[in-house]
Amino acid sequence: MFSLKQTQAILTALPDPVFILTRSGKYANILGGTDTRYYHNGSALIGRFFSEVLVAEKANWFMQQIALALQSGQMLVVEYQLAGSDVLGLEDGPDEPIWFEGRIQPLAFQIDGEDAVLWVASNITARHQLQQRLLHLSEVDELSHLYNRRKLRSQLDSQFSLFHRHQTPCSLLVFDLDFFKQLNDACGHPTGDCVIEAVGRVCLQTVREEDLAARYGGDEFAVLMPHTNTQQAWSLADRLRRKIQHVLLQMDLPQICTSISGGISEFLPSDEKVETIIQRADRGLYMAKNLGRNRICCEHPD
Numbered sequence: 472m473f474s475l476k477q478t479q480a481i482l483t484a485l486p487d488p489v490f491i492l493t494r495s496g497k498y499a500n501i502l503g504g505t506d507t508r509y510y511h512n513g514s515a516l517i518g519r520f521f522s523e524v525l526v527a528e529k530a531n532w533f534m535q536q537i538a539l540a541l542q543s544g545q546m547l548v549v550e551y552q553l554a555g556s557d558v559l560g561l562e563d564g565p566d567e568p569i570w571f572e573g574r575i576q577p578l579a580f581q582i583d584g585e586d587a588v589l590w591v592a593s594n595i596t597a598r599h600q601l602q603q604r605l606l607h608l609s610e611v612d613e614l615s616h617l618y619n620r621r622k623l624r625s626q627l628d629s630q631f632s633l634f635h636r637h638q639t640p641c642s643l644l645v646f647d648l649d650f651f652k653q654l655n656d657a658c659g660h661p662t663g664d665c666v667i668e669a670v671g672r673v674c675l676q677t678v679r680e681e682d683l684a685a686r687y688g689g690d691e692f693a694v695l696m697p698h699t700n701t702q703q704a705w706s707l708a709d710r711l712r713r714k715i716q717h718v719l720l721q722m723d724l725p726q727i728c729t730s731i732s733g734g735i736s737e738f739l740p741s742d743e744k745v746e747t748i749i750q751r752a753d754r755g756l757y758m759a760k761n762l763g764r765n766r767i768c769c770e771h772p773d
C-alpha cells in the first residue's frame with residue numbers, strides 16, 4: 472500500500488519518539504519524536520550506549536527494564552522521570568524534567584546479533600502532575616496544611632503492623648486547643664481559622680521528618696512518632712506545647728485560647744487494634760483537661 476519511502480516518512484512523522492534499543496543498551500535507531508513541545512531531538516544518540524550518555528543509575532535502570540521485557544516476551548509499561556540534563560547529546564526541547572510512560576515491546580528479530588526492543592516514550596508530565604495534585608488533595612488538610620484524618624489512619628495502620636512484627640517503639644500524641652469554642656465565639660471563625668493555621672505551621676516546623684502531623688478534626692490534632700517511646704514522645708509533645716503557646720501569645724488574641732492539652736499513647740504488645748491506642752491517647756487528653764489544661768498527660772499502663 473505504501474512505498475518504503477512513504478513508510479519511512481510516516482515513522483519519522485510520529486509525534487512520540489520510538490527508540491530501538493538493544494539488550495546491551497545501544498540506541499540502534501530513533502524514529503519520530505517530532506513534537507518538540509514535549510520531546511528533545513535525540514538523533515545524536517543513535518549508535519551510542521546508555522553508559523555513554525546517561526548517569527549510571529538511570530543507565531542501569533533502563534538496561535533492567537529491557538532485560539525484563541525480553542525475559543517476559545511481552546510488552547512492559549513503565550513510568551519514569553528524565554531531565555534533559557540527565558542525557559548528554561539531546562538538543563532542543565523542554566527545559567523542565569519530563570515524566571514518561573515507556574511501552575517496551577520486544578522485537579521478533581535481532582539487531583547486530585543482539586535481542587532488541589522497541590521503546591515508545593510518551594510524555595505524561597501533565598497527567599503525573601494532576602495525579603500528584605489529587606493525591607495531595609486527598610491527604611492534606613487545606614486549612615492547617617497538615618495531613619488529614621484519612622492519611623493519619625492509614626499510617627497508624629502501617630505502623631501498627633510494623634510494631635507487631637518488629638516491636639520497635641512507636642507513640643501517638645493527640646492534642647486539642649484549650650477553650651477554642653470561646654475564642655470562636657468571641658472573635659469569630661476567621662480568627663479561629665488563623666489559630667488552626669498557626670498550629671499547623673508550628674507542627675510542621677517542630678516535628679521530625681519521620682513523624683506525621685495531622686489535623687484529626689475540628690481543633691484536634693495528632694502526631695504519630697515512629698521509633699519513639701513514651702518519654703521521648705512526651706519531650707517532643709511538651710516542646711510542641713510550649714512553641715504553640717509562644718506563637719499564640721504573640722498573635723494578639725484575647726487571652727482565652729493560648730494553649731493546648733494533649734495525651735500520649737505508646738503502642739503496647741497487648742494492643743489488638745489501632746482504636747485501643749487512640750482511645751488511650753484520648754484518655755491522656757481528658758486527663759490533661761481535667762488537671763487544668765495546658766499540659767501533656769499519659770495514662771499509666773496497667
Ligand SMILES: Nc1nc2c(ncn2[C@@H]2O[C@H](COP(=O)(O)OP(=O)(O)OP(=O)(O)O)[C@@H](O)[C@H]2O)c(=O)[nH]1
Pocket residue numbers: 614647648649650651652653655659660661662663664667688689690760
Ligand atoms: N474556626 C474554626 N473553628 C472550628 C473548626 N472546626 C471546629 N471548630 C470549632 O472548634 C470548637 C471546639 O470546641 P470544643 O470541642 O467545645 O473545645 P474547646 O472549646 O476547645 O474546649 P476544651 O477542649 O474543653 O478546652 C467548636 O466550637 C467548633 O465549632 C474550624 O475549622 N475553624
